[in-house]
Amino acid sequence: MMRTTLFRTLAAVVALGAAPLLEAAPIPPPLMHAPVNVADTASLQRGARDFMNYCMGCHELKYERWSRLGRDLKLGPRALRRLMFLQTKPYQMITNAMPKAEAIKFFGEAPPDLSVVASEKGADWIYTYLQSFYLDPSRPTGVNNLVFYNVAMPDPFWHMQGLRRAVFRRTGAHGTGARRFVRYVTVVPGSMPPAAFHRRVGNITNFLVYVANPDRLKAMALGIRVLVFLVLFTLFAYLLKREVWKDVHH
């Protein structure tokens, strides 16, 4: 009994003290529409380049091979080699040098592998997430994210997008409800014009969509041929059925 009371008091004190930290996630804006087209090889190539430059320090694509990437993205041996910071053999997997134990020390948890993240979260989520960072001094990284509240990841693109503050409005009659996102206010302008920045994030998203399902284009091309065959097969099966059933009297 004594312990319960003590624990409750302690919990209440902690909860009060940490009130600004434990504030509920704000109501995020709707997801933006990602410009995904895995047939756009140029976009995939740029996405791959930017992924290797900005994401691969922490995140891996450990289920994808360099050789596969080179073949699918039409990168020659020299172009491919320029992307390979660590590995020397094209049959090796796309991995980085960050030890998992260290990563947990840096961020609190290891950055996830991103090979199939597009299948898990969806392209629109990735596209919006990467552009939804805002300044939040209560976070260890100095930034928070609207679609992934209290994410451990720092904003990798802050110098391109600029640093922004988020304006929220309280819902409810007396301003006691959840916080709803209203708009961003730029604090430090970014180095890239917004349209170019959107394109860059779009390319990275497109690249992640490709990596999650590298055989998608092949499947779509093969699907047409399979369907043409099946439609013909079904047509002949129908004609055969009609012929055989001619003598069944109603």
Added chain:
Amino acid sequence: MNERSLSSEAAPTGGGLLGWINARFPLTQLWRSQVSEYYAPKNFNFWYFFGSLALLVLVNQIVTGIFLAMSYQPNVHEAFASVQYIMRDVHWGWLIRYMHTTGASLFFVVVYLHMFRGLMYGSYKKPRELLWILGMLVYVCLMAEAFMGYLLPWGQMSYWGAEVITSLFGAIPWVGSSLVIWIRGDFGVTQATLDRFFALHVIAIPLLLLILVLMHLIALHQVGSNNPDGVEIHDHLDPKTGKPVDGIPFHPYYTVKDLFGVGVFLIIAAIIVFYAPSGGGLFIDPSNYQPANFMQTPPDIHPLWFFTPYYAILRSFPNKQFGVASLALSVLILFGLPWIDCHPVRSIRYRSWAYKAAVVLFAFTFITLGFIGEAPATLFWQRMGSGVALVYFLFFVVAWTYARRPTPRRLLLTLAAVLAVVGFLIWRFYLPSIAGLIWRTSLVPIVYALLFLLVPVFVPGLLRDRPVPDRVRMR
């Protein structure tokens, strides 16, 4: 030549290779008795495609499964990666895996339609009770097969799904907690669980499935197929040939018709496999693209779509024992269908309007439960689930009553019993804080019971069956 055969109606052995075989194995005889001279009613409609389609999907699952097992690693550290290895490095691996995942969902589509056909045309009624029970055993095996297969990719939903479903056995009194450990082979879902689920998924249950499917077919060929009119074709034999007048040989009539059905079905399957393999999250859950993590419970655990109706029933009562018992009953009650609905008229075509409505509403109830099982486990959906789950069970009460001379007195007595049970459940799970919600969701079964048990008392015409024709009719 010394001719020996298994039966007196042996096929002529003939010469050549076929003759050589026939002298040693009754090939021609089997072909004739089971296929080319197996007489099926001539009035099969759309609903009769799904038996042969289920067989097709079974073969697809076994063949693709064999190739998947060649590259899959049943190991908690490698299972997830081996699936990605299949998707990227194995030749045609992506196609084989998508055929297997799509096949699993389509198996249930086809089997549910096949079962609904049986319900509509009374295909479980005498003398087909055992045929129905064997089919139900196939269905239960299929559920076990799908559940165990879902653990193998070792994704988040695989892991937590297995965790939740195996823990259900803990609700069994006295032996529950030991049973859970016995099933898992460990205190949690671990390597031991993955090992045994893999063995059961690739060997034990497929073997059982094949044997049961064979028995289902043997039973079917013993009693003959039912048809949309529910009229026995063997009651009208041609005096000259001794064959059913309204029957046609399975081959070539139904082999070519089923071939057309196979074509249409494969077109649908190919569209899914090549263009929408995850089916918008219905066939492959997005959470399963994250490796299993026992430290992190996903915000919303739910099974794939084909189990969500049962999942809704499981969640509908705020009491584990009650939920698990309802879940078990919801499957077991289907075994009893031949004795619950023993009405002499087989086909829904000649049953009363009230029964027609009940059957259509039963299908609708099952689909609604599926949506509720897919919804987040909020208080509203849980209580709504209990209302709709009661309607699921009430169908069987209604079918039982309608099958046994439903006099006004019997209808009213049944209604009183149903209202007493609903009242008991309201009292048992009453919470003053959500009184409004409880009363509103309880209206669902109460209105259903009034519609099907009280209204016919005043409108007896609703319970009038139509005369069954002597012979089958073609439409």
